Amino acid sequence: MKNKLIGALCAVLALPSAAMAARSLQADLFGNAYLPVLQVSSDQAQVVYYRLSVPGEKFGAANIYIDEEFHTGLLPGGYTVFCLAPGSHGLNAVMEDAPAYAGKRDQPKLELEAGKTQFLRVGENGEHEPLAISREQAEQELANNLRQAHVLSRASAVQSCKHVQQSQERSYSLSSDVLFGFGKAGYEDIREDGRREIGNLVRRLQKENVRIDSVEVVGHTDRIGRDAANEALGLRRAQTVRQLLIDNGFASASITARSAGGRMPVTQDCRGDRKALIACYASDRRVVIHLNGMSDQ
Known part of the structure; x- marks a missing residue:
């Protein structure tokens, strides 16, 4: 009996190590x-x-x-x-x-x-x-x-990419389901994954060493619910992401926020009960960040 108890205790103690190993494996397989x-x-x-x-x-x-x-x-x-x-x-x-x-x-x-x-x-x-x-x-x-990220390419035709930095407009679309829970929009509602996505975007732009003249944040919703409620939800989400960009070093005067509500869907032919519609409309729920006048510093 004593040996069984010791064995069970050892198995329990080993669980955190197994979880850590799984996370380590995940880190080895994937990058940014x-x-x-x-x-x-x-x-x-x-x-x-x-x-x-x-x-x-x-x-x-x-x-x-x-x-x-x-x-x-x-x-x-x-x-x-x-x-x-x-x-x-x-x-x-x-x-x-x-x-x-x-x-x-x-x-x-x-x-x-x-x-x-x-x-x-x-x-x-x-x-x-x-x-x-x-x-x-x-x-x-x-x-x-x-x-x-877990293997090195053995394809001899692959070249290091040479990217061109120009004065331009660029848009980044972030899934609202990554940023927020369904129907949520407040600063305290932002998921950890959403904060990480915003941080990754800011670091990418800093690494590219570009000047940005202005930023427009647009909140999009799905078509579930009343138009007025969706308009307000999209705006609150855009304002929250705007604040998160400011927290990450963007100048507040250069960033505007607006809502597109559910007027610009990317999904089609969604049918079924509410649960099915929520899943089907996932791509519609997004926050788009438009960066204007990007150029080399």
Whole structure:
């Protein structure tokens, strides 16, 4: 009996260590959260390849091949960014092709344009060909993705990206479901993940060393509820994110906040009961940060 009690106690004491090991493994697999990529130089083409779902789910990797060479294994919720010479390249993602790795020898060709960024999504239903996604849709889906970081690319065609910094406008869309709980909008309601997203954005801009003339924060809601209530909710969320930007060093005079309510949805054909509609409308609930007049300092 005594030995059983000691064994049970040891098992309980080992649980924190197991949890710490899992977190350590997660840190080894993934890097930074996704932030919108910069424009690439005119002698390169840029690719953002990603998988849907939540980081850490227990699914196999999708092996990404570039011109018949292994680049990385994308796990659910992961993404990779790389640059290639413009022109025709073999690009695909193959699930469960070990140990023969035959997928890299049967690649579709993709034409990559100079100075452009192509967003590609891994098909989760056995498709080998990449799914070309618009930038707007891709960056909505990439809102919670993390950079795949557990292997080094062995694809010789991959180049270090040369980004162009220009005077421009740029927008960053943040999921309201990451920032707030459903129906919440106050400063005290911001989730830890939401604070982290804002901090990552500010650090990215600081690293790029750009000057920003003005910032507009726009709160978007779904279509559930009355229009007036959604208008007010969108504004409160925009004002809260505005304050968080100020807390992270933005000049208050340069930031405005407004609401778009539910007038600019990105979803279509949502049906069902309230629970189903809340899930379907998730992409509509967002806060968009418009940065105007960006240029090198």
